[in-house]
């Protein structure tokens with residue numbers, strides 16, 4: 001049974017909270033994981049999935065770091081893992097660029113890397129073994145298709161974008177725009193980042209509702225449910241009815257948005273499965289055993305709205 005001990009390490013510019021299981025058994029696979037942060041319900045469920053799965057596997061010795069949504073902390077944590085001489089490094093890159101140097105350092109140290117949840121842009125091949133996670137472009141396409149099928153051919157869309165430069169933000173936008181480009185009556189008339197957080201989503205939606213275009217907005221497309229939930233609060237405080245005056249479409253599938261859809265305050269969520277810890281350690285074990293692994297492992301996901309959400313479905317959600 002893993003026992004997580006918390007080890008506080010002072011890094012150059014910030015203190016990283018690194019939790020390490022204290023098994024220390026040399027027969028185990030030492031895995032260093034650098035998480036984005038705890039910015040959303042999705043991320044918290046994702047972290048629980050990683051730690052919970054490591055706890056179940058007596059052959060895994062997990063050192064976990066929370067970068068608090070700062071790229072420099074993620075890079076610092078990866079360098080700490082290299083110094084520690086872990087067997088495998090895994091992380092969810094907060095943005096797509098800026099990791100090439102540290103990935104080269106891991107390669108030079110002979111430590112394989114598994115990308116988890118989000119991808120990176122690198123010029124050199126072979127800097128990571130596998131990317132495990134969702135097809136974000138398809139998630140954006142699914143959101144746009146839902147708008148066309150359920151709102152129709154005319155919509156003025158306000159968009160809450162995820163963390164600028166992050167894989168999910170770039171790809172979800174790409175997928176949404178790929179579909180609406182063939183439907184000229186559907187226009188994105190406001191677009192700004194809410195950084196995947198509820199607080200920022202509320203703040204940006206408040207600014208949209210004070211803008212000259214406020215009364216034209218009839219659809220909100222949020223890159224994650226947390227920003228949508230913040231926006232719902234802003235819409236209500238502005239005296240409008242979320243889910244009716246403004247149709248709410250978002251991505252993740254967290255329990256709170258299911259409850260909002262059941263209450264008629266949101267309309268659609270495109271599932272993005274965070275419970276992928278088992279896939280991570282299956283790949284880690286294969287790499288450690290010298291087996292080949294697929295370059296890409298995709299999550300299986302659905303689209304949910306008032307037609308397939310019941311109280312039983314809400315109660316059965318794991319995140």
Ligand code: GZL
Pocket residue numbers: 039040041042043117118133134168196223224225226251252272
């Ligand atoms: C998507 C993940 C995103 C979620 C957000 O796989 O990277 O990051 O959609 C989270 O909720 O912040």
